[in-house]
Amino acid sequence: MDPLVVLTIAGSDSSGGAGIEADLRTFAALGVHGAAALTAVTAQSTRGVFAVLAVEPEMVRAQVEAVAGDLVVASTKTGMLARPATVRTVARLAEEGRLPRLVVDPVLVSSTGHPLMEEGGVDAYRDELFAHAMVVTPNLREAALLVGIELSALRTVDAMAAAGRSLLAMGARCAVVKGGHQLEGSATETVAPDVVVTHDGVVTLEGPRVATRNDHGTGCSLASAIAVGLAEGLEPVAAARRAKSFVAEALRGAASWHLGAGHGPIDHFGWERAARAQVDERA
Numbered sequence: 001m002d003p004l005v006v007l008t009i010a011g012s013d014s015s016g017g018a019g020i021e022a023d024l025r026t027f028a029a030l031g032v033h034g035a036a037a038l039t040a041v042t043a044q045s046t047r048g049v050f051a052v053l054a055v056e057p058e059m060v061r062a063q064v065e066a067v068a069g070d071l072v073v074a075s076t077k078t079g080m081l082a083r084p085a086t087v088r089t090v091a092r093l094a095e096e097g098r099l100p101r102l103v104v105d106p107v108l109v110s111s112t113g114h115p116l117m118e119e120g121g122v123d124a125y126r127d128e129l130f131a132h133a134m135v136v137t138p139n140l141r142e143a144a145l146l147v148g149i150e151l152s153a154l155r156t157v158d159a160m161a162a163a164g165r166s167l168l169a170m171g172a173r174c175a176v177v178k179g180g181h182q183l184e185g186s187a188t189e190t191v192a193p194d195v196v197v198t199h200d201g202v203v204t205l206e207g208p209r210v211a212t213r214n215d216h217g218t219g220c221s222l223a224s225a226i227a228v229g230l231a232e233g234l235e236p237v238a239a240a241r242r243a244k245s246f247v248a249e250a251l252r253g254a255a256s257w258h259l260g261a262g263h264g265p266i267d268h269f270g271w272e273r274a275a276r277a278q279v280d281e282r283a
């Protein structure tokens with residue numbers, strides 16, 4: 001039986017922790033074939049982003065058309081799009097029916113504060129792309145920018161849910177507001193909730209917080225895992241729930257790694273678990 005095909009439209013991370021590299025690892029780990037359309041090249045490491053070179057929107061379109069004209073794409077995920085013109089190009093591709101079951105991860109700023117979208121990108125997402133999204137997956141900082149509020153206002157689960165409802169009003173069918181580990185209150189020292197909002201209501205996905213500095217690429221991986229779930233026929237809430245479990249396991253697997261001086265990658269393939277199993281077998 002042929003594997004499902006999931007397409008990522010995203011930027012490259014030279015350190016391999018996030019971006020299109022994390023997307024393709026997630027696809028492979030979850031058993032689907034990953035296709036890719038590159039939107040930008042970045043010079044980055046575990047310590048941050050140092051330079052960005054965007055791919056022309058026409059080339060992004062050409063990549064997508066080449067893939068969609070040959071492979072049966074089951075779902076699509078967008079990451080860093082870099083330019084408002086590229087956001088609009090992706091919106092047109094979605095409008096043409098080339099991007100089924102679209103998951104939009106609206107990458108605007110890196111975790112270290114480096115801008116990853118040119119001016120005007122927020123409006124392009126809100127006004128043009130979200131209307132075609134089955135799921136949008138902003139973190140707290142991105143949600144605040146998109147909804148037009150201060151980040152300090154997003155410090156409770158209720159506030160995250162309200163932001164999610166605002167995103168639905170922009171056209172998305174489902175909003176997954178990530179970043180509950182940053183909420184106020186002592187409970188977030190042990191629990192990391194994400195909030196899933198649909199027109200049917202609000203679901204809070206809770207999970208134990210993993211104490212690790214190796215969390216580079218978690219947002220990319222979550223959105224990619226959701227896209228895999230949608231490709232397999234899961235509804236958005238179920239896809240988000242499974243994706244959160246996948247990322248949590250990958251965080252636990254990499255918790256003791258020392259790759260780089262900053263925020264290292266996560267363990268998509270369960271390497272740590274496999275290594276422990278080999279040790280147990282030898283014992």
